[in-house]
Amino acid sequence: MVDMFKVMATIDRRIYFLLFLTIMIGGSLYPVVLPMPITNWTQTFYNKVNEVQPGDILIVHMGAGPEVRLNMWSAYKLILWQFIQKRPRIIWMTTWPNAFPVGEMLLNDPLIKDAIKMANYVKGVNFTDIGFVYGEPALVNLAKDFHGFTENKFKGTWLDEVKDMNDIQYYLCFGASGDYHWAAKQISLIYKTKIFTVSDPGLFPTHIIYMQAGNFYASIEGVTGSAEYELLTKHYGEAVGRMGIISMTHLAFVLIIIIGNIGYFGWERKERAKPIKNLGEKHD
Amino acid sequence: MMNIITQKTMDIPFFIKGRIFGFSIILLILLISLYYIWTKKKVPIRLLPQVEAMRESVGRCAEMGKPLVYTYGNPTSGVDYWTVASFGLLKYTAEQAAKLGVKVIIPLSASPKSVITHAIVRDIMKEAYIAAGTSEMYDEANFILTGTDDQTWGLAVTKILYAARPAAHFYLGFIPFFSVIFGETSTSIGGCVSIGSSFYLQMIAMTVVSCDYTFIAQDLIAASAYVTEDPSQGGFLRTIDSISFISMILVAISSILLTMGINIIPWLGV
């Protein structure tokens, strides 16, 4: 007689892997779109981007690696698209070597390319790429003395009016996991610049505390934020479709936990309470 | 909530407005640290069960004739306090292992700023083996260079675990999201005790469930202070605790006052 509780408590993890694989393949082939609400943080972010005025200066901190292409791409694309609709003047900087190709991919995305064309962005007139700004010390010096750091390369252009970070109204951080710390430490406490960040999924609580303290102006979580932004901007794409898979995998995980606990109370707890009769007797 | 810098209250010569409070905190930290260093006051630290488990695990490795893998993390910003605490525990582990003749495999982080740690780790191991009289056990092949970023480093350590099949795996220090993978890998190898820590608060719960013993937050520093028996490390721990306590009091008082409608934040931003 098979002890069902024992089976529930000792399910092989390969079955979990198979289950998740099935959900992902099934979800990719037959996407399920479920209604989802817009969270307060995403709505606030969206509203605050809408406050940007034409001619305001936005500095884009491009520090994301290739992993964002797969989970947060919609958020990056649509946030940048929304900013471009507001026609700020853009300074583009890259902070990690592996962020250059990602920046290229973002700027060459069809939606962004069209938006840039419609908004009449011209390099050197209202869009400038200042290149590689490597590390927190570089950001400190850039923020303190823009033209000193960039070796006066941009003197005589529209960037003449930028002396330090106080002359830049908005800071959009597409950073890797550590980059938003740089913005919080070196920009938010010293300058008046308003910081927008897009967070990695696991690190959003840290962004929340910075928002609550006033360091960040607005922040969204990258994965669900992508789907929410697609709903807000009505550019439906991969992120909304992916939420179906996320739903199923979350539900599966919860069911795994519940089944495991049923097995625990039915069998494992009694097994663990048994005294060890022989030396070397295994307890799983 | 407004940035406190904009709510300045008084001008003090030479000081930049809004930063006096921050300077006072740093000064306080310095004074408390110096007090413990000068007075050489011994700070009582209880024996953490994780440290006892580390000692037993080294013995287990000796009995089973298997190596021990010690991962001090991937400190991408150079040497930070997690890594320093981990070095204290590495020294302790190395001394135990050298006495019992246990091979210790150490994955070295290859990120540019962590190259400084390679020399420190080698010195610790060499000194431990020399002190135990087993200097012939020191082998450069036990130091394995891994990757630069978190992913490549983590996968390299996982590969080392599968190849070496250790009886114990200590991952203490600047450990990012990989702590769960290390715990799971140790379980799947079978017969491997894993003692871990994590740099990210979000991973601590997962680290606790996936490994046998966990160092949570300042446990690592406390354990390092305990095993090194260095009064200044104990003072370091007491400094952190004192300032944390002061912060707690300030948060509680300001919360109560704010609820009553009195905002003391502008006054703190002097």
Added chain:
Amino acid sequence: MMEIFRKKEITMIITTMSFLIAFLPYFFDLPAVDQLSTLTVNWAITVSYVMAIIGLIYMSMINITKLQKKTKGWQYGAITLILVWYMVLAGLGFGTKDMKFSFFYNAIAVSLTALVGGLISFYLVAAGGRTFRARDFRSTFLLIAIIVVLMKNAPIGLIIWPGFGPLGTYTIDVLVAGANRAFKIGTAIAGIALGLRILIGRETMVAEG
């Protein structure tokens, strides 16, 4: 003569001077020191660029030694060397926008980074399924919090019970944020204390390293 530069005291003096140059302008209005701070930080930036090159050379040396001695896994060392130096030379020669660079980046780096992210999730599931048990009050509370947050993040959870939304938001915005704050404060204090210990010479490991 050169022995003087290897003394621990010289390291400490340089560290302390660099610290003061960077630290003082943040709190005190000292224009001259501020300019010196900018210069020092520029040096730090240059050093970090050089460290990347040193890292590359060091990694190459390790793998070449592996190749020469034909130690276990030397084939992987060979592949590493070929790929790394190809990317360096292609990037320098053709630029990062060129197909010869970007193809390999998109085909290898992007895919493998995604692989690692995916692996983490599978391991999390395996760990969670095995060890999330309601053994006592604390683990039960953890389980409830996990289920609430998971269901809040998934649209299907909000369909099953709309209460997961506000409950999950409260958990993250209040409970998790509070714990994060405490953790951050502790980490910041420990970082400052460690820095001060290094400056006053009590942290011998770092100075000797």
